[in-house]
Amino acid sequence: MLDPKLLRNEPDRVRQALNNRGESTEALDEFLELDKRRRELLVEVEQLKARRNTVSQEVAKMKKAGENADAIILEMREVGDKIKELDEELRTVEERTHHLLLCLPNMPHETVPQGLTEDENVEIERWGEPRHFDFEPKPHWEIASDLGIIDFEAAAKITGARFAFYKGAGARLERALISFMLDIHTTEHGYTEVLPPFIVNRASMTGTGNLPKFEEDAFKLVDTDYFLAPTAEVPVTNYYRDEILTAEQLPVYFVAYTPCFRSEAGSAGRDTRGLIRQHQFNKVEMVKFTTPEKSYEEWAKLVSNAETILQRLHLPYRKLDMCFGDLGFGAAKKNDIEVWLPEANTYREISSCSNFEDFQARRANIRFRPEAGAKPEFVHTINGSGLAIGRTVAAILENYQQADGSVTIPDALVPYMGGLTKISK
RNA sequence: GGAGAGAUGUCUGAGUGGUCGAAAGAGCUCGCCUCGAAAGCGAGUGGGCCUUUGCGGGUCCCGUGGGUUCGAAUCCCACUCUCUCCUCCA
Secondary structure: OOOHHHHHHOHHHHHHHHHHHOOOOHHHHHHHHHHHHHHHHHHHHHHHHHHHHHHHHHHHHHHHOOOOOHHHHHHHHHHHHHHHHHHHHHHHHHHHHHHHHHHOOOOOOOOOOOOOOHHHOEEEEEEOOOOOOOOOOOOHHHHHHHHOOEOHHHHHHHOOOOOOOEOHHHHHHHHHHHHHHHHHHHHOOOOEEEOOOOEEEHHHHHHHOOOOOOHHHOOEOOOOOEEEOOOOHHHHHHHHOOEEEEHHHOOEEEEEEEEEEOOOOOOOOOOOOOOOOOOEEEEEEEEEEEOHHHHHHHHHHHHHHHHHHHHHOOOOEEEEEOOHHHOOOOOOEEEEEEEEEOOOOEEEEEEEEEEEEOHHHHHHOEEEEOOOOOOOEEOEEEEEEEEEHHHHHHHHHHHOEOOOOOEEOOHHHHHHHOOOOEEOO
16 A cells, blocks of 8 residues: 555656556546545544534533533534534545555555566576486476376366375475475574464455455455465465564564465466466465565565575576566565476576565554654565475476486485485386 | 353553543653662653644544444444353364
8 A cells, every 4th residue: 555645745756656567547546536525524524523522521511510501412413413424425435545545556666677568577687507408308297297296187176277186205395395495494594484374354365465456366265254365475464464563573584384375367278287377386485574774675685585495406597677567566676586497498487576665564554663652654564485386396397307207306305305316106 | 053251552450421542550761869770759651544834733543333322431233353161173
């Protein structure tokens, strides 16, 4: 959510930002108009309330003194009706302005590259050499099926398309990666491990920006106001919703493993095979709460924390600076990390690291007190995958595949695989 | 699922129609005292919104949302959450 004062005082800056993102400015215009009306109503109704309050005091005094107060009581009855009427109108105006605020995307950071499509993201860095294959590399779903470690047909029967059923070394590999990543982030990067609920309520989804605009992307539980969490970002960020932290508590580093559930509405036909785009996938997510002063420093550290995982696994990747159009709804700044997939002969997103500045904090009302007695300010929130597990499995299978169909286990992962160094038939 | 109890400020906790944004204590901040600290003493100590150049002023908030009333933390209704007992259950 943007600061209403920013919209009021610098509408042109906001308009420019929306244009850069390729977004309509309708919501902004409607907001500005209604916001004016809102303040007019507020002044009017508050004056009436002030009058009612003082007169009510007088009623109390008169009654105590045994005087008759019927006349002014009658008059106040009318004032009360008028207040009710104005309050009603105020409520509808406020509901609408609040909704409009919730629908406006974040202001991009000044360093965000120009551009509306993914081709205009700026490649910052490449790490690792894609391996040269002296045989035709297979896609990970073939490798996995041939090895009998993932059964996509079974998942389709049990549930439907875009689900996976892991078996044997495949299931073990998934679990190993979760533990491996959590261990690195907790013991080397200073994160506190948390295990949140996988189901969240509407307020939490709104707090992170997944609602109200993107309800069709989420799985909603029937007859409830609960959603399957699309990412650990939702439950973990909302841990501090409606709270005021002390400056000493910051920065907070949380890392969480959760499954993630996404309806993938609008993705029909894309990445239909394999692990790349599933309705349910596992992810290790890093979430930080910081002061505004430190947020970009902390964000840069978080990006490198994600990179560390790929480096330890010796998986080649590249880092992208996301342009206006690919920033997503809530981010002020975003870097994606893409892992090399040999069969597709391309890099695919495996982590997305965003600085939301105070956008989520404002929605979720997460504040801190810079010092004792000072006014509370909004924290900055930062998060990023560290990493998406399913896509990491895909990358390992493809990058570590052998001519005979077996897959070697990255050295760093061997202890987590109970000493297993190779998956073969 | 059944029965009951409860939800008040940073915390504990009082308050059952008006003088209550809210007693008291704790905590915290500042000052006095002290070589320094503790103790003691004194003062201060919530948030949102609107308004104001500023000082300030106004309004709303006692779990949430409605209602009654000239006036609600206090009365009524619904909901949410917490706790206890029973039932069920991994």
